[in-house]
Amino acid sequence: MTTPLLELRNVDAGYGTTQVLWDVHLEVGEGSTVALLGTNGAGKSTLLRVVVGLLPLWGGEIHFDGKRIDRWDPNDRIGASISYMSEMGVFSQLNVEDNLRVGGTGLSSRDLRAALKETWEEFPMLAQRRHAPAGSLSGGQRKQLGLAKALIRQPRLILMDEPSSGLSPILVKEMVGILAAIRDRHQVTILLAEQNVKVLDLANEVAILHGGRNGFTGPIEGFRAQTDVAAQFFGLPSAEVKAEEPSEKH
Amino acid sequence: MPDQPTSPTEERFNHENKVGPHTRIARGPTRVWGLPSRWGRWIRRLAPIVLAPTLLGFAPHLYNNLSFLTTMVVYVVLAEGVNVLYGYTGYLPFGYVGFFGAGAYGAALSISYWHVSGFAALAIGGLAAALIGLVLSPLLRLSGAYFALATLAASQVIYYIVANEPWTYGESGTSLPEIFNANQAYFVALGIMTLAIAVTVFIRESHFGLSLRAIRSDPVSAAMAGINVVKARTLAWFISAALAGLAGAIWAIMTAAFYAESPFDLTISVYAIVFALFGGVRTVLGPVVGAVVLYTLYQYIGISNPQYFELVYGVLIILLVLFLPGGLSSLIGHSGNRPRWLRFVTSRVNRAPELLSGTGQPIPHPRASNQDLGGRENGRDGY
Numbered sequence: 014m015t016t017p018l019l020e021l022r023n024v025d026a027g028y029g030t031t032q033v034l035w036d037v038h039l040e041v042g043e044g045s046t047v048a049l050l051g052t053n054g055a056g057k058s059t060l061l062r063v064v065v066g067l068l069p070l071w072g073g074e075i076h077f078d079g080k081r082i083d084r085w086d087p088n089d090r091i092g093a094s095i096s097y098m099s100e101m102g103v104f105s106q107l108n109v110e111d112n113l114r115v116g117g118t119g120l121s122s123r124d125l126r127a128a129l130k131e132t133w134e135e136f137p138m139l140a141q142r143r144h145a146p147a148g149s150l151s152g153g154q155r156k157q158l159g160l161a162k163a164l165i166r167q168p169r170l171i172l173m174d175e176p177s178s179g180l181s182p183i184l185v186k187e188m189v190g191i192l193a194a195i196r197d198r199h200q201v202t203i204l205l206a207e208q209n210v211k212v213l214d215l216a217n218e219v220a221i222l223h224g225g226r227n228g229f230t231g232p233i234e235g236f237r238a239q240t241d242v243a244a245q246f247f248g249l250p251s252a253e254v255k256a257e258e259p260s261e262k263h
Numbered sequence: 264m265p266d267q268p269t270s271p272t273e274e275r276f277n278h279e280n281k282v283g284p285h286t287r288i289a290r291g292p293t294r295v296w297g298l299p300s301r302w303g304r305w306i307r308r309l310a311p312i313v314l315a316p317t318l319l320g321f322a323p324h325l326y327n328n329l330s331f332l333t334t335m336v337v338y339v340v341l342a343e344g345v346n347v348l349y350g351y352t353g354y355l356p357f358g359y360v361g362f363f364g365a366g367a368y369g370a371a372l373s374i375s376y377w378h379v380s381g382f383a384a385l386a387i388g389g390l391a392a393a394l395i396g397l398v399l400s401p402l403l404r405l406s407g408a409y410f411a412l413a414t415l416a417a418s419q420v421i422y423y424i425v426a427n428e429p430w431t432y433g434e435s436g437t438s439l440p441e442i443f444n445a446n447q448a449y450f451v452a453l454g455i456m457t458l459a460i461a462v463t464v465f466i467r468e469s470h471f472g473l474s475l476r477a478i479r480s481d482p483v484s485a486a487m488a489g490i491n492v493v494k495a496r497t498l499a500w501f502i503s504a505a506l507a508g509l510a511g512a513i514w515a516i517m518t519a520a521f522y523a524e525s526p527f528d529l530t531i532s533v534y535a536i537v538f539a540l541f542g543g544v545r546t547v548l549g550p551v552v553g554a555v556v557l558y559t560l561y562q563y564i565g566i567s568n569p570q571y572f573e574l575v576y577g578v579l580i581i582l583l584v585l586f587l588p589g590g591l592s593s594l595i596g597h598s599g600n601r602p603r604w605l606r607f608v609t610s611r612v613n614r615a616p617e618l619l620s621g622t623g624q625p626i627p628h629p630r631a632s633n634q635d636l637g638g639r640e641n642g643r644d645g646y
Contacts, residue, residue: 067486087486088486088491091487099483099484100485106475106476106480107473107477107480114470114473115488115490118470164418166489
């Protein structure tokens with residue numbers, strides 16, 4: 014097996030004196046999409062923050078592309094081709110285009126122009142609203158802007174914190190569609206923290222955090238097979254997790 | 264993007280990503296001020312840098328009080344410096360006068376001890392203020408009122424040192440030979456003002472300025488976009504400090520004889536902040552207009568009837584905060600920056616002929632739509 018793109022070994026972390034992550038292991042292979050599942054407070058966001066450097070590590074190691082990055086500055090980690098899409102991470106006072114330009118910090122002006130052009134083609138909605146302040150966008154549009162902003166530097170790994178939060182079920186489905194298309198086109202590795210069962214359509218691996226500790230970890234098929242585990246995490250009848258395409262409830 | 268919508272529900276939810284009759288497709292600004300965008304952009308950049316000094320260059324022909332005019336231009340520079348720091352990073356420097364004083368003393372002492380030329384003294388004044396900025400840069404770790412108060416305290420510390428040390432002539436006061444005559448001093452001050460405006464234009468147009476606005480909006484997300492937050496803030500702090508230092512230096516050369524309390528007078532801080540806010544921060548010309556208007560007012564009312572002057576100032580500031588939080592410059596420029604009451608009024612004034620003749624469509628309330636009634640998309644970050 015090749016070395017994974019991102020690897021967490023024995024990670025401990027927390028806020029102040031409260032430990033949130035306890036001896037967490039995680040491997041994200043290049044090109045895979047890993048869904049990090051867990052209830053509120055399970056440590057999903059904390060884990061993403063630790064990876065990107067917003068929180069210091071208490072113990073353990075983080076390796077990205079074979080290099081140990083846990084002592085690096087957040088700026089250097091971003092520079093090393095990791096992108097972080099926070100739950101509501103758009104600059105609401107800046108317009109759409111300026112948001113994307115900020116996302117493209119560090120690109121040469123020619124690369125930035127090319128990247129913007131590509132973004133307008135990929136996200137026609139953003140092209141229409143190019144000069145609108147990001148604060149005037151709807152929740153779904155903001156998520157798209159956040160995604161486009163994270164993608165503009167063409168990172169190898171994107172960390173997404175709850176890309177579906179605050180969206181209606183139908184928009185979640187649309188978001189999943191967009192994410193799948195983006196992943197296939199850009200060959201980008203995705204690690205996403207989620208609570209929504211629909212993102213399972215996107216993932217090929219699942220890692221569960223339970224009270225800040227590793228729960229089930231493995232390929233999506235194995236997860237679907239273990240219906241009791243799945244049901245426990247989503248609080249759903251097991252049939253719904255097992256189904257390939259979860260049925261809509263109206 | 265997903266394939267075609269399959270159900271009416273889905274279509275309804277998807278509407279926001281489709282082009283509807285009310286969606287304006289934004290293209291790049293093909294024309295700026297009626298000119299092709301490439302020219303227009305350069306004119307937009309160069310106009311303030313050229314026009315403001317040119318207009319003020321003729322001011323002595325209208326009102327020949329060079330001491331007043333030079334002080335006014337010094338305040339323009341200070342207001343522009345406050346704009347760079349407060350407008351673009353959100354740090355409100357109550358102790359801004361500390362940089363002004365440091366610049367004044369940097370210039371004065373270098374002339375007294377080393378007999379340097381006027382322009383060298385200006386450069387030393389700017390550097391002295393930037394050096395103080397370097398010493399005080401840890402204050403940027405603070406935020407909001409703590410930062411404002413800490414800079415205030417720091418400026419007082421500098422003042423007490425300067426006022427009590429023999430090597431700064433704290434007891435006897437500074438007394439300089441004439442370096443520039445009044446006319447020269449005014450035009451040197453105009454040169455410094457031109458530099459201040461050019462710096463502000465650069466910040467507005469550059470990726471650096473965009474980074475600062477992003478940091479102001481959300482520092483954590485800005486860091487996650489790869490912006491070095493500490494570096495960008497510190498650079499803005501140095502620029503702002505150096506501008507105040509240059510202003511202090513030309514003030515010192517113009518004034519020649521002064522005690523430490525004059526260049527460290529706290530009202531200088533207050534005036535610089537009020538002028539910048541009155542004109543409108545995060546704009547290039549707002550602070551210029553604010554300083555010119557309010558300092559002229561000060562000259563007319565403040566000298567003859569100081570008690571009324573304070574009253575007028577107080578009322579003006581209250582009105583500004585209540586009705587025009589974006590400053591004077593929000594009256595012009597992109598309509599989205601205007602307060603809602605003003606957009607409402609202008610929309611009705613613009614459409615008065617139609618309304619009076621009875622042919623106009625009913626006007627939606629501005630709150631009902633995110634497009635203003637002039638048809639433009641509002642809320643662009645205007646300057």
